[in-house]
Amino acid sequence: MTTLGIDLGGTKIAAAIVSEGRILKQDRRPTPQTGWPDVRDAMVGMAEELLSNTDATAVGVGSPGPLDFDEGKILFAPNIPGLENVQLVHELKERLTLPVFLENDANAAGFAEHRYGAARGYASSAYVTLSTGIGGGLFIGNTIVRGAHGVAGEIGHMTLLPGGPVGGDGHDGSWEALAAGRSIARDASYVYGRSMQTAELFQLAHDGDRKAERILDNATLMSGIGLANLVKVFDPAVFVLGGGMASDEQYRAKVEAGMRRYLDGWPVPDVVPAELGSDVGVIGAASVAEVESSQA
Amino acid sequence: MTTLGIDLGGTKIAAAIVSEGRILKQDRRPTPQTGWPDVRDAMVGMAEELLSNTDATAVGVGSPGPLDFDEGKILFAPNIPGLENVQLVHELKERLTLPVFLENDANAAGFAEHRYGAARGYASSAYVTLSTGIGGGLFIGNTIVRGAHGVAGEIGHMTLLPGGPVGGDGHDGSWEALAAGRSIARDASYVYGRSMQTAELFQLAHDGDRKAERILDNATLMSGIGLANLVKVFDPAVFVLGGGMASDEQYRAKVEAGMRRYLDGWPVPDVVPAELGSDVGVIGAASVAEVESSQA
Numbered sequence A, B: 001m002t003t004l005g006i007d008l009g010g011t012k013i014a015a016a017i018v019s020e021g022r023i024l025k026q027d028r029r030p031t032p033q034t035g036w037p038d039v040r041d042a043m044v045g046m047a048e049e050l051l052s053n054t055d056a057t058a059v060g061v062g063s064p065g066p067l068d069f070d071e072g073k074i075l076f077a078p079n080i081p082g083l084e085n086v087q088l089v090h091e092l093k094e095r096l097t098l099p100v101f102l103e104n105d106a107n108a109a110g111f112a113e114h115r116y117g118a119a120r121g122y123a124s125s126a127y128v129t130l131s132t133g134i135g136g137g138l139f140i141g142n143t144i145v146r147g148a149h150g151v152a153g154e155i156g157h158m159t160l161l162p163g164g165p166v167g168g169d170g171h172d173g174s175w176e177a178l179a180a181g182r183s184i185a186r187d188a189s190y191v192y193g194r195s196m197q198t199a200e201l202f203q204l205a206h207d208g209d210r211k212a213e214r215i216l217d218n219a220t221l222m223s224g225i226g227l228a229n230l231v232k233v234f235d236p237a238v239f240v241l242g243g244g245m246a247s248d249e250q251y252r253a254k255v256e257a258g259m260r261r262y263l264d265g266w267p268v269p270d271v272v273p274a275e276l277g278s279d280v281g282v283i284g285a286a287s288v289a290e291v292e293s294s295q296a
Helices: A036-051 A088-096 A105-116 A175-179 A181-192 A198-206 A210-233 A249-262 A277-295 B036-051 B088-096 B105-116 B175-179 B181-192 B198-206 B210-233 B249-262 B277-295
Strands: A002-008 A012-019 A022-030 A059-063 A073-076 A084-086 A100-104 A124-130 A134-140 A238-242 A270-273 B002-008 B012-019 B022-030 B059-063 B073-076 B084-086 B100-104 B124-130 B134-140 B238-242 B270-273
Touching: A002 A036, A002 A105, A002 A277, A012 A036, A012 A277, A022 A036, A022 A277, A036 A088, A059 A088, A059 A105, A059 A277, A073 A088, A088 A100, A100 A105, A100 A277, A105 A124, A105 A134, A105 A238, A105 A277, A124 A210, A134 A175, A175 A181, A175 A210, A181 A198, A181 A210, A198 A210, A210 A249, A210 B210, A249 A270, B002 B036, B002 B105, B002 B277, B012 B036, B012 B277, B022 B036, B022 B277, B036 B088, B059 B088, B059 B105, B059 B277, B073 B088, B088 B100, B100 B105, B100 B277, B105 B124, B105 B134, B105 B238, B105 B277, B124 B210, B134 B175, B175 B181, B175 B210, B181 B198, B181 B210, B198 B210, B210 B249, B249 B270
Parallel strands: A002 A059, A059 A100, A124 A238, A238 A270, B002 B059, B059 B100, B124 B238, B238 B270
Antiparallel strands: A002 A012, A012 A022, A073 A084, A124 A134, B002 B012, B012 B022, B073 B084, B124 B134
């Protein structure tokens, strides 16, 4: 089955014709910063060009959220100016005369890894992005676990240390506030007394700097605890680790060691790195269209 | 559809003929403490008596675990002497000549509340037992979320405070080690310098004893954090709170207040007390048989 996937990001829009997880052709444009009509027209323009001379039967869009799934709306996109309460599904369907399906970007990306990437062949998986923030998605068979309010998979907001540092949502001690890239940079800047980015801290730790190692030990142990908690709640067959930090093998090994420490005496799922790289967004959006249109 | 449910417990075996969540007739016997053949024969005897002159088409058994679902085996039942590696499904099927389905007892109980109890009408639910220990089950539609290794729903073992008190599985800072009845009794005994049970501590707190209130405040806040974490992972439409402690309305109110504190800015699911009382085990086991046999 051939579908069109659109990955709507804060800086770029990527779109591709995808068949069984393989990209047949693709396009990429900067995201207009001038409001919804321009963003919509950019998506429609790319879609019309890509769709010509294909047998694509549905369109999937991966979008930042929060979303209203019932209404097919983006309620609010923090990184894209002017995207508030927009009828994405309705307006795209009208112009493209194909079924259109909306999914949040982390769920879409994780679904791509679940079906066609690192978790293919597993009955269930949890996708965990360890990046500036921490997010993810949960998958059983062909189902994306969205939850009753679309919140399922917002795993970075689990509280792992009550009384710990306050995160972006104002709550103390979340996984993200303890272990995301932005929290590592925060701790590094505090320790070294100057603004320091995550990449420099990683480099210092690789070079054997004791304090940098300690900051990373802390963060990776907390991420290990986060994964172990997901086993006790959802028990996926495999964890797929994506996001910038997870591309570092030593970092992944430390996270996995932390998880194993907290799973001593418990079943231990496989842990694998994400496979689909920068194409994960469009493949995911196309996969959502593929599965949703066949179930509709 | 009519099925037979058997609830295999450490002190008693309950069995009932159940139709659409209603008990038509039932029986209850002490659990033989003399090994598997006697336990099996007790179950078979009760089943044969109850099944006569009914149109029951399947049997469900709720059992303590761990279980091997593929093989239909109880691997080990900590509270029943001699139950190790027993072929429960195979041996019951042979004697009763009906399809037999095995489920862990917490999942079965939660499934009863999901289908016929406090969560009926909700698309998804999480069942949380707040008792001597803390356990639960997760449900979407007609599906019990078992996980890849049967561990899903072992929510009491989530780590909520790394470095906190060590729990029964040897890990520090689990929800259960921070907030279960046994951990409240542990903290009360420490504070008052003598052996104290949970019920006495609850009474002291109701009478306004400051230290007792503080112990309960702590435990209920941790349970609130546990529920809030489940929203960020699984996002159920409703929480059903069961178990001894949850029958206390003030206790439930404190747990819910803790949850709301950690869900400020997030969607808040309904929180309701369990409804089915002591019949929950047999109704759950019967419900498992109902759903599994119609899907088989």
